[in-house]
Each structure stands twice: as structure tokens, then as C-alpha cells.
Amino acid sequence: MLEIKNLHASVAGKPILKGIDLSIGPGEVHAIMGPNGSGKSTLSYVLAGRDGYDVTDGSVSYDGLDLLTMEPEERAASGVFLAFQYPVEIPGVSNMTFLKAALNAVRKHRGDKELDAMEFLKLIRAKTRLLNMTDEMLKRAVNVGFSGGEKKRNEVLQMAVLDPKLAVLDETDSGLDIDALKVVAEGVNALRGPERSALVITHYQRLLDYIVPDFVHVLAHGRIQRSGGKELALELEAKGYAEFGVDEAA
């Protein structure tokens, strides 16, 4: 359902991605591991369509669509979701308002009826129950004053509400202690299904203990250097990224 071919991308004229090939099937969970500066976050922003991330070559086909020609909101509406490494604060806008606006924008785009306040409340209650969350978070302004763990749980909640076909999780484990990590991973696992694919981007193997991937890829120097099953993550944990010409100690 996602087909990345020979993807090259630059930021401010500097080439970061230098020919990525990756194919993700429906319901598959792929992990991308790599050292700092390897282009992991760039890949997630290119997929989501952020300004300033210029694709210089290659193609991305998503669900039969030419993803790279679409606006960020069109990608979101067609089911691409990015869980941010650093979720953004929006003062004065309650989580509830934000989620309702986002969901209705997406539903409108998909040709579904927009939900009224009651219908939305029902839906959100079901989702918070599914993720073992309290309603309290819904009343607070989007990510304002949230702890690191709360921010990431909020990303998972948004994902649950928007019901994407492809979820890109950008370093969801960064800044989380082990308990918070478990809670977030449980949330992600609760949303796994045959129709939902995921691309889990992480520096550490730790997250993959909880979100077990079907495939693991190593990204370094802007290219996928090696691919394998979940055991590849364990190998990397043991050996580091040295074999890919990266000295992490530096």
C-alpha cells in the first residue's frame, strides 16, 4: 500500500535522503532504525508533506495515489498520520475542539457526514476507553503543559480518532521513561489491524520490545543499508551502527 522508490530529498539544498526504496503492505509494521542524522525524521516529514523538505528524485505511491503531489491535509485525509517526535502546543484550543475539527475535516474529505457534538463525544469516549485514558486530557489545551508522556499519549489518541491507514511514528519513544513507553506502546498495539500499516521510526531497539515489527530496516547516510526481520533490531542493539560507518561515540 506504500511504495517508495529511489526517493531523494534535500533540506535547504543539502541532500539528506539519497535513494530510499521501501515497500509496505497492508497491515504490516515496519521499523526504521538509524543513528542521529541518518535522515529518519526527514523521511517522516517528506511522507507527510512538510514545506522545506524538497523531493529531488524518486516517487512515493500510496494506496494507488501519487503521494508527493498532494497537500499535507489531503494526505492526512486519505489516511496518512504522523505521530510527531515533538508534538506542537496550540494555546487556547482544547484537545476536544482540535480533535473534532480535525476529524470532521477528514470525514468531509472522505465524503462522510460530519459528526455533531453528541456523536463526537460518544466516539471519543470509546477511544479513550480503548486506550485507557481519562477524559481530563480532552479539556486541556492541545499539548500545553503536557508532560512528555502525555504528549505522546495524546498523539496516539489522535491517531485512534482519525483512524489512519498508514501511521508514521517518529521517535515516539524519545523522552519517555519505561512506564510511559509501555503505555504508549499498548495504545499503538491496540490500534494494530489488518487494514492499518505502520512505519515506526526509532533510534533504540527498546521500543521494538513493545511494538514488535514485521520488518526492520537500517537507515544510514540517507539510504536503507540493510533489511531483515525483528531479530535485526536485537543485533543492532548489541553491535551499534558501527558496521554502517557510523561512530556513535563521536
Added chain:
Amino acid sequence: MAATIDTVEKVREVTEQKYKYGFVTDIEADTAPKGLDESTIRFISAKKDEPAWLLEWRLKAYRHWLTMEEPEWAKVAYPAIDFQDSYYYSAPKLKAGPKNLNEVDPELLRTYEKLGIPIKEQELLAGVEPTMAVDAVFDSVSVATTFKAKLEEKGVIFCPISEAVQKHPDLVRQYLGSVVPYSDNFYATLNSAVFTDGSFVYVPKGVRCPMELSTYFRINASKTGQFERTLIIADAGSYVSYLEGCTAPQRDENQLHAAVVELVTHDDAQIKYSTVQNWYPGDEEGRGGIFNFVTKRGACRGANSKISWTQVETGSAITWKYPSCILQGDNSVGEFYSVAIANNCQQADTGTKMIHIGRNTRSTIVSKGISAGRAQNTYRGLVKVLPKAENARNHTQCDSLLIGDRCGAHTVPYIESRNRSARVEHEATTAKISEDQLFYCRQRGLSQEDAVSLIVNGFCKEVLKELPMEFAVEAQKLVGISLEGSVG
């Protein structure tokens, strides 16, 4: 490259269609000869069949005005106004004047329907109470006022000020000019000379006004100024919530709107005054639009009284207004909640004055200024504590939000304290809508326009929540519409 052109095109489309109140009603009007001299004032006064004292008051104002100069201290720039190149009175021609709502010209009713203003007393289901009464002012005259009878049951007077002059001359004479004297400032003095209509409200002792009162101002005629005058008196222990809305047709010329609003609260009384100002702002190049030069002031005369101003200013080419509170009564409270949005070439210079005279007087100022396009937005405020205002308190919060890199935000707070026990606080912030916020919203499926609207509404939330519920939703939408096309 193509994408850039697309964006520019799209912004243009959006900007051109954004002011949906820009139509003109074709209606025969009764107009004073162009220009301004004493005969114009006599004409207006005669049209309204005014008593001699009021004509004298107008003439006194006019003669004083001739000695005054236009104020130049505000941070706004505009070509000199030719006061002789304007009409000072324009009224839709009425066949003998409507006695009741059924006799109002259908063309006018259609106009207000198009504007979304209910000036019919809809058949109400048994047991359902109306929540709002409306006075509709079209150019220089009030054309209809709803639920007058219903309000009279409670002793509340809500009528055009021209009618109040006839029916309640003592009240008008006692209060008119008592908060904003005829000699107050250039535009207020001009208004005193030529004011045409506006609303009059009197709430008797101990009465809580049973519904929202609302005046809807519409400028229709070309080359015509609107000079309305509103006077609201809340007698001891009473309460009233009043809202005004304003729109005007889209024209290439600038039109002057110089209004005066006076509020008076006696002991334990409270007035909540809300404004949603959406005069035509001019086009994206700054052609046309209303010059909104307005004097609004409330006097908390009684102990424990309160005046609260809430304004959402999205329209007008230039806004120059400072709704103020004179806190005379001990323990009286003044509030000012403001959202001012300036997009394209709009200029806004707005704020408040809180004058603490009585003991334990308190004031709160929350100002949210949003600038986009090439607009300039200035908060200008004065907090003044006089020597007898023991324990006076003020808190001012002044936030600016910038969209794009060609606009400006300015904050000019004046603080004068002459009492050592007073505490005056001023906080100010300036922020930009960040690329991160926009991208985050768009990644969740919101369009760029919706994202801006959502972020700005969040920024203004503290103020918008002060509006009466019925108008909060409208105001939220208006905030979004006013900023359409502001992010390319």
C-alpha cells in the same frame, strides 16, 4: 513557480469574496444637502422634530467643533477628510413612518434578513421567552425595534434615541453628554452636532433586563457618514447586556462613522456592552473601507457598580476607539476585553482608559491584537489612579499575534498612579503563528485557512468567552473569515 501563482490566485479569490455584507440596498432616501454648516444641523433637528434645547446643544457643539483640530496622535495614516464632501443625513423614505413591524418597508426587512438579523417578532411557542430584542439603524434612522412592548412590562425602555427625545425628554436631557461632553474630542464633538439616531436604553431600579438588547447598524447610502449616539442608563441594582453589530456595503470611497456611546451605572448596577464590529474593511490594496472613529465611555457612578466592554473588531479600514470606564463609585469595577484583527491594509489603534477615582476600584484589561498582511495594529491604553482611589487594582494583559512578516504590532500603555496603595500590573507578549503549528494542524487534516482560524481563535479565547453565547459562535467564524488569505 506555478504553485506560487496558484497561491496568489487563491488568496485573491478568497479575499474578494470574503466580505459577504458588501451589497447595497436600492431604496429611495430622504437626504440632507451635501456638506456641513448650521443649516445642516437645523435640517437634522427639524427632521427629528427636536425640542429647542437639543438644537441649541447641537449648535454649541458645532461652533466648538469649528475651533478644534483633528487628532493626530494615533498610529494611523489616511488622507485628509473633506467634511464638506459628505452627507450628514440619509433616511429611507417611509410612507408616514411605520407604526408597527408589519409596516416596515419589505426591502429593508429583506436587507436585514440577508444580514442574518431577526427584526421580526417571530411567533413564539407558548412558554418560550424571546432571548433578544433588536433595534435596527439604517443610515441615519432607526427603522425597527422589536419586543418593545415585552420590555415595557418590566419598565425597560429600549427605543431609538430620537424617540426617547420625544417620549422621555427628562431622562435624555439629564444624561446626554454627561459622560462624553459635547466638547470632548474632535469626533465626539462632531457627533454631538450631527448625530442622527442610535439606541436609548433605561433599565429601572432593581430590574434585570429579561433579554439581550441589540442594535444593528447598517450604512447603506454612498458618501454618507453615520453618526449614531447610544445612551444606556442602568439604575440602582439593575442589569443589562447589550450588543451592537455593524456592516456596510463595499465601496471604493472611505466613509466616516463617528459614533458616541455613553453608559451610566448607578449603585450595584451592571452593564455588559459587547461589540462585533464588521464594517467594510476596504479591499486588499486598501481602497475604500470605513473610518471608524468612535468615542465610547462608561461612568460607574454608583458604589459596587460594574461596566464591562467586550469588543471584537474585525472590520473598518481604520479603527480609532478606546471604550473607557470612569470608576467613580467605591468598589466599582471596569472591564475591557478586546480582540482587534487587522488584515491587508487595515489600521487599528484601539484600547481603553480606566480612570480610578473611588476606593477599592478594580479594572481588568485583556487585549488581543492580531495583525496580518500589511496591517498595523496598536494597543493604546491608559490606567490612571487618582489620589483618593485607595487600594485601586488594575491588571492588564496585552497580547499580540503576527501573521506573516509585513505587518506590525505596537503596544502603548500609559500608567499614572497617584495613590501609593494602588497596584497596577501590565503584562505583554508578542508571538507569531509558527510553521510548526500550521503543519501540525494540516497533518491532522485541517486546511491552512482552518488552521489559522483555529489557532487565532485559541489565542482570542479569553475574550471570546466574554461574549453572549448567541454571538460567540458568530464571532469565532468572523475571526476566521477576517484572516482568510493571510497565509499564502
